[in-house]
Amino acid sequence: MGMSINTNLSALNTYRNLNSTQNDLSKSLEKLSTGLRINRAADDASGLTISEGLKSQVGGLTVAARNAQDGISVVQTAEGGLTETHSILQRMRDLAVQAGNDSNNATSRDAIKTEVGQLQKELGRIASSTNFNGTSLLNNNSTLKFQVGANAGADSQIAVDLSGANVQNIVDNLAGGSTGTGTKFAIADVSALAGAASFKVTNGGEETTVTTANLGAAGTFTSVQGYADALKADANFSANFTVTVDKDANGAGTGITVTANNGGTVDVTAPGTGVAAGTAGAPVTGGLAFDTADKAQASITLIDQQIAKVSSARSNLGAIQNRFDHAINVTNVAKENLTAAQSRITDVDMAEEMVKYTRDNILSQAGTSMLAQANQSTQGVLSLLR
Template identity: 75%
Template sequence: MGMSINTNLSALNTYRNLNATQNDLSKSLEKLSTGLRINRAADDASGLTISEGLKSQVGGLTVAARNAQDGISVVQTAEGGLTETHSILQRMRDLAVQAGNDSNNADSRQAISTEVSQLTDELKRISSSTNFNGISLLDGKNPSLKFQVGANGDANSQIEVNLAGADISKITTALNSATTSGGTFFKIDDVTAITAGTQQFTATKGGDVSTVTTAALGTFTSVDSYAAALNKDAAFSDNFTATVVKDADGKATGINVRSLNGGAVGVTAPNAGVAAGDNTAGVTTGVKFDTAAHAQAAISLIDDQIKSVSTARANLGAIQNRFDHAINVTNVAKENLTAAGSRITDVDMAQEMVKYTRDNILSQAGTSMLAQANQSTQGVLSLLR
């Protein structure tokens, strides 16, 4: 190879290698300072795509876990109101049992009625005041609430909380003693015959007609069980309310069906053993304690409300357990997805430090060799003397 001074190939080669070493050193410094293996798409294009998808899932699961915890708070708030409702109804039942004794005079029965009236007012207050973040829970205005407990936009990522059974306003309506119009008395001679057929109730008011057809709701052994089944049926309870009518001996003789819109009530194709009676007579609903018979009727009515609240509380308890499991599943998924993302994006500090040390030594050596390469052409000057 001839001696030349215009082109120093040794210096150019050394410079090129030094540049490559400096680039690697710069990348190592960046990774060591951020702790990330992927700092830009060029570092790992496919890895970036996967890691960003995992990041979305982890972020969504984090929020979903908070949502589920909020769901538990909502359920606990609602159950708190129902717990006190249970206590109030139990006290009412005790008073009803006390009122069933004819050792009570008129003043005693009036005192019992006064306390029950105050307890009913408290139920109204609980119904209207129990809310979470301004959302009413026990007054029937929000029969169901949905909670996003997953990171995706599908139905499996939501849990629906049914609060229809936790409507305390219905309990206060049932307990309030009042004479209402628009009810129709249906005399029931054979309650077992109702199971075999379909009852169709129609309410008419001001030209508006609401028709509800109730299919067989089960096997009935008493008028009370038939009335309870009607009131639990969503289609019926949205338009009507059924009250058991008893004679002086406390024996159930039929039901009084009243339309919620105050209209006249009719029935088509009545079942065997059911006969429609007077549609114009008023009916006394709610609890009364002026006689032993009325006190016994109040006990049955209050028992129905206690069962209703028990069912609602059991449902809320089951939903709370479901939220707990949803949080556990979400946290496990979040942990696993975070680990997967870490394996893709996080840098191995020890391995990268080894690479950085190597590149640092190569950089120093390259700089030194570049200086030597630049001096290699100095020998030409001795030829010019």
């Protein structure tokens, strides 16, 4: 190979290798300083796509776990109100049992009535004041949905049906029906009840038709009381009507009596398959009364029905709370596993990267030294020029 000074191939080759080593050294320094294997898309394009997806999942699961905790708080708040409702109903029952004894004179019965009246007012206050973050819990038939998963779709939500925890319904049941005249609807076969119910109210010459949501398919109901409860749970119905169950001598439900809250006349348009046409009934009565032993007996029965409803509602809320606990556990496990998967993709192995850094650092020093030597290699030409 001839001797030349214009082009120093050795120096150029050494510089190219040194430049490559410096780039590798710079990348190692960046990874070691950030602790990340992927600092830009160019480091691992497909890995970045996967890791960002996992990052979304982990972030969503973190928020979902907090949502589930909020759900537990909501359920506990509702159950707190129902716990006190239970206590009040038990006290009312004790008073009703006491009123069932004819050893009580009129003054004693008035005292019982006064205490029960105050307890009823407290139930109404509990129904209207129990709320979570401004959302009323015990005086409506709403269903609250909680996002306990990281993704869209029904599988990532838990629905909490508060219709069974409607203390206002209990207050209304204890207070009795409207003093107006109800319309009776006979029910021959409760298992045949299906679809929506539609009632027409005539008041002052003005007709209004109110239709419920689909209350269920045929076979949904096993008792007239169950059908009446479904009507009460419907927001459209309960906003316009009061319903009571008509019973035979054995206490079995034979039909329902519907009374318009505005005092109008109720006519039937489509009360649901299996419901006979309505007929005018006697004024609707009911509610708690203690002026006679027989009325006290009826009050005991009515209170027992409300206690059973509250017990069922509390059991349902307890089951939902347990479900939230399991949802949180599943979410935390998934979050841990997805975080580990993300870490394997994005986090740098510090020991391995330190080995690369040490190697590149030594190569950089050696390359710099060799570049100096290569630059000196053409000095021998000067000896030919002397």
